[in-house]
Amino acid sequence: MLFRTNAEFASVLLAPVPNMQSAFSSDKIQVFDAPVGTLIINPSNVDRILRWPVIKQNAAIAFSKRAYLDLVETELDGGKWELQPPRFGHIDLKALQIAKAMEAEISGRATNALYLDSLFTIFGVHLIRTYSLPSATGPAKRKPLPKNVAKLVIEYMHQHLAESVTIIDLTRICRMSPSYFIRAFTLTFGLAPYQYLTKIRLDRAERLLTETTLTIEDVALQCGFSSQSHLTNMMKRVKHVTPGQIIRTRRAAQR
16 A cells, blocks of 8 residues: 555554565565564655555554654754654564553553553654654753642642543643653652642542542542542552442441
């Protein structure tokens, strides 16, 4: 098939593909065995031929020109840049690790939008640092969030616990690019944005379970979890206790 996108596009193979065929524009088609972890990059508005003889299992990630440029301006301090596809059959284990994390999150019973946004940003930053020019320019200096900005971000999280919160929502508050925001937030609080949001959601859920007679399902929905089982699984994983155990402890204390 002839492949062209109006976005910066990359895919990571999650299963091997024998005898894959690929070429740019009118170049000679190359045939190669593509193992797990093969990274295929297609810059925007560039023709590419891709053929595969078996069902292809891959994670496909696309960034709009604007979104990719925003990341570049942060990571490479602006200037000219160009996404450089690696050789055919190139394996990128870091890209594979991120792609597997995306697959696991999307395949789960409940998806953490903020975590997924973070993975997309991390993947984009990896492409920029590894496959974009100018490669000689280092990443921007790490700085924490200004105190007033940090306060606004945390207030927003608390006010929207029951809603889906994305990286874009948070960057609009502080007018930062996604990659810069994630680094600055993590440096400020010691946790990535999605980890911090999960923490305050679980803290709120624990308080409600301890201090009210709301059902576990109602608590889950009020704290931004998609279901009772989602809350139970997250609480057990992070706090090593289940909502049911908290309720039983509360009832025992009330006797």
